[in-house]
Amino acid sequence: MTAALSIQGLTKSFAGVRAIRDLSFEVPKGVTTALIGPNGAGKTTVFNLVSGVYGVDAGTITVNGVDVTHMPSRKRIGTGIARSFQNIRLMAHLTVLENMLVGQHVRNASLGALLTPYRLFPNHRWKVEAREALAESGLEAWADETVGALPYGVRKRIDLVRATLAGASLLMLDEPAAGLNPSETNALREHLKVLMGKGITLLVVEHDMHFVNSICQNVVVLNFGEKIAEGPLSKVRQDQKVREAYIGSEEA
């Protein structure tokens, strides 16, 4: 079976500083995988390379069997990969519901869809679908609010829900639990389990090891842009290199 994501020999420098060095790993379909490592290890950079925010210096990226290494960033979502953002990137002047509609774009990309006056219909299927997705995460009450003014935890979840609306089979989530309170974190965990139940593969960057432990079957550890360990969290935790990388950090 082809992997949901396969990365081979990935390398990327910023102004001469090597952020990612010869990185290779796979995310098999259905295997919830965590990408962990200390601050600045290069986790977000991996997401940026896979989604196409930056071009690679070397290496290949394959999504669901399709080589996306040199594919324009705009086209990559069509191969079944969507992402959320560590620093929350919602369109601040749009409402929550409108952000969801932008998230649906890839499945409604025809000229006809572009020019459909959906706002004239209170129960247009796009809006109904977006509201249902929000309701699944208990966010439907915020649907008509402008995003800019919402609390952090709510925006964090909305950023994730928007990513799910692309209908992707692989979701890359960048620190989805960061800044959430314990009850929000529990709700997030339940939400991710629902997504996994739907057959969606998750690649999660996360610092909260309890959270990682509760949902991830496989863990890839990065340090200074290199993979230093891979395997189940219980094994990886015993690894000497991992322990050294995390010295001073309370979690590992």
Place this chain on the structure above:
Amino acid sequence: MSGYLTGVLVVLAFNVMAAYAVYLPLAAGQLNLGIAGFMAIGAYASAFLTNEYAWPMWAAIPVGSALAGLTGLVIGIPVLRTHGIYLAMATFALGQVISAIFLNLEVVGGAAGYPVSDYVGPNGVFLAAAGVVVLMLYLSRTRFALYLTAVKSDPTVADLLGVSVRGIQVAAFALGAAVAGFGGAFYAHHYNFVEAQHFNVLLSVFTVLYVLFGGTQTVWGPLVGAAFFTLAPELLRASDQWRYALFAIFIIVFMAIRPEGLVTTSLLRFRRRKNTDGAAAASSEAA
């Protein structure tokens, strides 16, 4: 209706069309400072076809509009590679170049101007402006309008979500140019005379000002902005010769206090919420 009032309303109709021509690209974050040039293309093309080839107006006007739109498309593709102040300067220069070309084009009268044969009355102009407003209201209900805001808000994320950022920007720019050409063509046939000097920088800059004043967050902003800028100086006409200065000071103070313009999404939302709250209160009283 008095001749004076009709005259003012005709000017308003032209200003409304121009305002939406600027609004479309601006909603996607692109400032077009050369809108007068696209109006000139529509005006001269339609005048030329009716004068020289005896085309009926109703065929010449859409062709003038389409030519302006096509020019916007062809020029927009390279020009929209620039951003911010560079885009403003590029479109500014473009407007100047287009108007300079017509100024030197002897087949359309050159600097002496170009008389136009077919006449369209005030009602025709009002109908044209109403048509533009209806088209804009329609577009504001679609994903196209949604993507204009998305592209302006965060082009990187819009791109990652699969939206063609360049496609949306070029489409908005070209459609704006077509609207400008449409208005320009009506201008030619209403006043029965076009001269390149009319389509100058000041016209472009004033139009941008209407739109910024009205606000770019909602589709109503350009309409309100154009109405205010056209009607307010007329209402102040009775006062003294300082009216333009007072008006300018008012604009400066207003934009400092409310840089997002007069009509904003939160303003519309607030009104809507007040209405629904009122309805809820009424129904609970009934129960």
